[in-house]
Amino acid sequence: MGKLRPMEGNEAIAEAMRQINPDVVAAYPITPSTEAVQIFARFVADGQVDTNYVAVESEHSAMSACIAASLAGGRVMNVTASQGLALMWEMLYIAASLRSTVVLSVANRALSGNINIHCDHSDAMGARDAGWLQLYGENVQEAYDNAIQAVVIAEREDVRLPVMNCYDGFLVSHSYELLEVEEDEAVREFVGPYKPVRPLLDVQNPYTIGPLDLYDFYHEHKRSQWEAYRPAKQAVIEVGKAFGERFGRSYGLLEPYFLDDAELVIVALGSTAGIVKDIVEQRREGGERVGLLKIRSFRPFPAEEIADALGSARALAVMDRAAGFGSGFGTLYPEVAAALYAGGKQVPVVDYIYGLGGRMVLPEEIHQVYNELAPVAASGHPEQLTRWLGVRE
Amino acid sequence: MSAVNEADLRELEPLYTRPESLTETPMRYCPACTHGTAHRLVAEVLDELGVRERTVAVASVGCSVYAYEYFNCDCVQAAHGRAPAVATGIKRVRPDSVVFTYQGDGDLASIGLAEVIHAAARAENITVIFINNAVFGMTQGQMAPTSLPGQVTTTTPRGRSVEQGGHPLRVCELLREVEGVAYLARRALGAPRQVRAARKAIHKAFEAQLEGAGFALVELLSICPTFWHKSPLEALKHLEQAMVPYYPLGEYVDWRGSAGGEE
Numbered sequence: 001m002g003k004l005r006p007m008e009g010n011e012a013i014a015e016a017m018r019q020i021n022p023d024v025v026a027a028y029p030i031t032p033s034t035e036a037v038q039i040f041a042r043f044v045a046d047g048q049v050d051t052n053y054v055a056v057e058s059e060h061s062a063m064s065a066c067i068a069a070s071l072a073g074g075r076v077m078n079v080t081a082s083q084g085l086a087l088m089w090e091m092l093y094i095a096a097s098l099r100s101t102v103v104l105s106v107a108n109r110a111l112s113g114n115i116n117i118h119c120d121h122s123d124a125m126g127a128r129d130a131g132w133l134q135l136y137g138e139n140v141q142e143a144y145d146n147a148i149q150a151v152v153i154a155e156r157e158d159v160r161l162p163v164m165n166c167y168d169g170f171l172v173s174h175s176y177e178l179l180e181v182e183e184d185e186a187v188r189e190f191v192g193p194y195k196p197v198r199p200l201l202d203v204q205n206p207y208t209i210g211p212l213d214l215y216d217f218y219h220e221h222k223r224s225q226w227e228a229y230r231p232a233k234q235a236v237i238e239v240g241k242a243f244g245e246r247f248g249r250s251y252g253l254l255e256p257y258f259l260d261d262a263e264l265v266i267v268a269l270g271s272t273a274g275i276v277k278d279i280v281e282q283r284r285e286g287g288e289r290v291g292l293l294k295i296r297s298f299r300p301f302p303a304e305e306i307a308d309a310l311g312s313a314r315a316l317a318v319m320d321r322a323a324g325f326g327s328g329f330g331t332l333y334p335e336v337a338a339a340l341y342a343g344g345k346q347v348p349v350v351d352y353i354y355g356l357g358g359r360m361v362l363p364e365e366i367h368q369v370y371n372e373l374a375p376v377a378a379s380g381h382p383e384q385l386t387r388w389l390g391v392r393e
Numbered sequence: 394m395s396a397v398n399e400a401d402l403r404e405l406e407p408l409y410t411r412p413e414s415l416t417e418t419p420m421r422y423c424p425a426c427t428h429g430t431a432h433r434l435v436a437e438v439l440d441e442l443g444v445r446e447r448t449v450a451v452a453s454v455g456c457s458v459y460a461y462e463y464f465n466c467d468c469v470q471a472a473h474g475r476a477p478a479v480a481t482g483i484k485r486v487r488p489d490s491v492v493f494t495y496q497g498d499g500d501l502a503s504i505g506l507a508e509v510i511h512a513a514a515r516a517e518n519i520t521v522i523f524i525n526n527a528v529f530g531m532t533q534g535q536m537a538p539t540s541l542p543g544q545v546t547t548t549t550p551r552g553r554s555v556e557q558g559g560h561p562l563r564v565c566e567l568l569r570e571v572e573g574v575a576y577l578a579r580r581a582l583g584a585p586r587q588v589r590a591a592r593k594a595i596h597k598a599f600e601a602q603l604e605g606a607g608f609a610l611v612e613l614l615s616i617c618p619t620f621w622h623k624s625p626l627e628a629l630k631h632l633e634q635a636m637v638p639y640y641p642l643g644e645y646v647d648w649r650g651s652a653g654g655e656e
Contacts (some may be wrong), residue, residue: 028503028504029529029532029535029548030532031531031532034532034533034535037548038533038535038547038548041547041548041549041550042547042550045549045550045551046550053557055535055536055548055549055558055559057503057504057506057538058474058503058504059504083472083473087473087504112472113470114470115454115458115470
């Protein structure tokens with residue numbers, strides 16, 4: 001049994017990192033994730049972990065050092081946000097392509113410009129095709145639990161991919177919550193010792209990491225990387241289940257909430273799911289068949305599972321906390337719509353772009369979404385495919 | 394009862410006023426922070442040179458992220474570390490403008506070190522005001538590349554060890570070797586005589602730009618009482634006793650050929 005302790009999201013991430021005791025953390029502070037590395041730096045200074053902590057000069061170098069440390073044979077973790085993640089962009093692709101197993105917690109924050117420090121998902125969404133797995137946590141407990149599971153998922157021999165542990169900037173990173181912190185030993189046992197696959201300096205099998213790869217083989221290498229996301233999906237499911245068996249909190253690719261008979265369904269990522277849950281409960285009391293589909297694993301994207309989970313839905317709203325400029329939609333909508341189309345589901349789907357740059361999402365706005373979904377379900381055709389929620393215009 | 398006669402007041406010569414190059418926005422820096430002094434010195438120089446209306450400031454990321462609210466000229470807010478590259482773009486398309494960046498040590502000496510060195514190497518005709526307070530202020534007191542050995546920060550709670558955290562970077566000494574630098578000086582915002590010397594250096598750094606001489610940078614050793622965990626007076630003492638010995642004051646490059654070097 002874990003201990004209940006009040007903690008902020010960043011503190012919980014640092015705590016998970018302390019328990020996991022990675023070999024290397026190469027970090028650069030950025031709001032709103034700074035505290036996590038700061039607290040972790042204290043653990044290093046106090047000798048509570050054996051981690052080699054490197055205070056690098058930028059996120060670009062941070063990720064470069066992390067990838068190299070991982071490929072050299074170390075367990076590597078890091079924390080960043082927003083511009084920091086954006087500056088890592090070049091390295092993110094390399095991290096996944098070279099099959100490093102870096103675990104990066106991301107306190108989701110808007111991207112410049114204009115400069116903004118508050119929550120939205122445009123940072124992680126910008127990295128959605130980089131090849132990283134992306135888990136989204138709803139609250140402090142999930143951010144902590146996901147940090148632990150991320151290590152196991154990343155390092156599984158049939159996965160070997162870097163994992164982003166996304167938690168909403170300020171809304172989760174700076175919110176106190178009564179957290180169930182598991183025992184150090186139990187966490188260490190769950191993640192197990194790190195077993196690197198082909199670390200550097202195996203003198204019997206010398207090799208080069210990341211050599212020139214042109215039209216003769218690059219295409220095949222990408223194809224082989226493509227295959228890794230199927231076992232990765234299985235790993236997210238299995239590790240979530242094992243975590244539940246060990247600690248009592250189970251996780252999957254998705255979290256359905258009152259979905260079995262739901263006709264009006266909201267699809268959401270991150271902390272917004274918590275608000276939607278409250279509204280679902282309220283409206284259920286009034287007899288309305290409403291539900292929530294929370295996506296926990298955005299990468300790998302559970303397309304078949306989403307189509308299967310929405311059997312009774314008559315109208316769907318996708319909550320998008322990032323705008324896909326020029327696409328006409330947010331970033332989550334096209335993926336959900338494609339999942340439904342591929343799964344043969346004929347359900348009208350409306351996209352709601354909301355909460356950019358930390359704009360608060362209010363309970364009445366979630367009510368508004370359900371209210372607007374009712375006529376869409378009745379007519380079968382949304383008047384507008386994309387709507388902006390809580391915007392002054 | 395002697396009422397003040399407004400006509401008399403109008404005849405008085407104002408001795409100390411807000412420079413036109415500063416807005417009326419009250420500054421939100423911590424008490425005793427020297428950013429206010431640095432802002433004012435820059436503004437006084439812009440007034441003196443009569444260039445405010447053709448000046449563009451490039452604000453950076455750090456405590457001075459709000460510099461654009463205080464400088465009464467057009468401003469561009471750059472991404473972290475990129476100010477010299479942004480200034481380059483502005484200056485190239487508007488060569489008659491006066492362009493300066495205002496950057497802290499987190500911005501300039503850490504994430505943006507490449508930008509400043511290459512702007513200098515290209516002899517970009519811009520002026521850089523570099524605030525070195527040896528700590529990341531805005532993100533709440535983490536180690537900067539300029540933090541002194543032994544300095545306690547939130548990421549070095551037992552003090553910066555050079556074995557683990559590396560050695561503090563001396564930016565003027567690095568840039569001194571770069572061809573293309575027209576003017577380079579390090580001053581301190583401590584005692585009044587130092588502040589006067591800082592003002593003179595800033596003046597020269599803008600003159601260099603106006604003469605088309607090349608890249609100019611003034612490093613201003615500054616205090617951060619909040620994240621040095623010192624009273625303002627103690628912080629000023631620390632500036633004198635710890636910062637100045639590590640970061641010697643002086644004029645390192647002067648395009649007019651009179652650089653005195655380290656003082």
